Amino acid sequence: MATAMPIDRPIAELFRQPRPLRSLEFFPPKDDAQLAALHSAATSLKRIAPDFVSVTYGAGGTTRERTALASAMLKDEFGFTVMPHLTCVGHTRAELHALADRLHADGFRNIMTLRGDPPKGATAFSAVADGLSHASELVALLKERQPDFCLGVAGYPEKHPEAVSLDTDLTHLRRKVDAGASFITTQLFFDNTAYYRFVEKCRLAGITVPIVPGIMPVLSLKQVQRFTTMCGAHLPQTLVTRLEVAAENADVVETIGIDWALTQIRGLLANGAPGYHLYIMNRAKSALALAAGLAA
Ligand SMILES: Cc1cc2nc3c(=O)[nH]c(=O)nc-3n(C[C@H](O)[C@H](O)[C@H](O)COP(=O)(O)OP(=O)(O)OC[C@H]3O[C@@H](n4cnc5c(N)ncnc54)[C@H](O)[C@@H]3O)c2cc1C
Numbered sequence: 202m203a204t205a206m207p208i209d210r211p212i213a214e215l216f217r218q219p220r221p222l223r224s225l226e227f228f229p230p231k232d233d234a235q236l237a238a239l240h241s242a243a244t245s246l247k248r249i250a251p252d253f254v255s256v257t258y259g260a261g262g263t264t265r266e267r268t269a270l271a272s273a274m275l276k277d278e279f280g281f282t283v284m285p286h287l288t289c290v291g292h293t294r295a296e297l298h299a300l301a302d303r304l305h306a307d308g309f310r311n312i313m314t315l316r317g318d319p320p321k322g323a324t325a326f327s328a329v330a331d332g333l334s335h336a337s338e339l340v341a342l343l344k345e346r347q348p349d350f351c352l353g354v355a356g357y358p359e360k361h362p363e364a365v366s367l368d369t370d371l372t373h374l375r376r377k378v379d380a381g382a383s384f385i386t387t388q389l390f391f392d393n394t395a396y397y398r399f400v401e402k403c404r405l406a407g408i409t410v411p412i413v414p415g416i417m418p419v420l421s422l423k424q425v426q427r428f429t430t431m432c433g434a435h436l437p438q439t440l441v442t443r444l445e446v447a448a449e450n451a452d453v454v455e456t457i458g459i460d461w462a463l464t465q466i467r468g469l470l471a472n473g474a475p476g477y478h479l480y481i482m483n484r485a486k487s488a489l490a491l492a493a494g495l496a497a
Pocket of ligand 1: 259313
């Protein structure tokens with residue numbers, strides 16, 4: 202007898218539990234060595250039973266197939282609830298319909314729905330012919346195609362770099378929610394006041410869905426400087442100074458990153474955040490240390 206295909210629970214239902222959700226973000230492995238590393242990280246992470254995991258979506262070519270492969274592995278082999286990411290970049294509406302149908306047929310019910318960044322070399326986003334220009338349009342397309350999809354969308358506590366103001370950005374965020382998104386995951390930030398202010402503004406703008414803070418445990422000063430330059434997040438000088446002092450010692454840098462993230466998460470949960478989403482760069486150590494720290 203054929204085994205029934207496991208169908209994921211919508212993440213929106215998980216938010217009804219009386220405890221904060223823990224979620225982890227992976228990127229698709231580029232080669233066999235990275236695939237083995239992802240497999241080993243997932244094996245360790247099973248212990249802390251994340252409520253769901255997500256897998257990012259690249260700008261084109263084979264990386265997209267690897268998102269599908271990694272998502273299938275994490276779902277079918279490890280039993281995680283998996284939220285693959287999907288972007289508008291380079292896709293026609295017809296391709297997006299086909300992708301939605303395939304994800305649905307494979308048992309996925311949760312999608313992180315994004316416009317996407319421009320591919321390498323391109324300075325601005327541009328939609329392909331018969332493609333989509335904004336994440337809100339992708340939310341609408343996916344909901345129309347598969348009404349039982351549960352969709353997450355991105356939010357930017359310190360404003361999306363292209364937006365002229367946080368208020369304009371919030372108008373666009375509201376459109377994503379009005380089109381059918383069930384929750385928001387934020388861009389990384391290192392100062393919780395940015396998140397608190399953002400949530401308050403969202404509520405005033407009539408956005409009522411859960412807003413999950415995205416937290417990145419720092420692995421190196423260089424890396425975090427690159428990310429924050431790209432996404433416009435503020436890097437507090439206290440953190441920079443600590444990382445500079447430890448620069449030569451990767452283990453100490455990692456410990457500083459975990460300590461900072463732990464303090465952030467404790468504060469966020471104490472102030473009512475519905476959970477936390479970790480940008481873990483496919484490494485298990487920080488997520489395991491944070492789970493232990495929060496349980497202590
Ligand atoms: C949690 C999270 C996960 C991510 N995962 C990925 C990933 O897997 N792959 C990837 O390539 N990137 C990913 N990104 C990055 C994301 O793709 C970029 O930040 C991208 O530049 C914007 O995507 P978006 O979905 O927020 O776009 P949108 O919501 O479309 O917004 C993009 C910009 O356009 C503006 N805008 C929106 N709607 C309108 C409108 N109707 N008219 C005018 N302006 C408008 C917004 O204010 C904003 O400035 C992720 C980001 C986050 C926070």
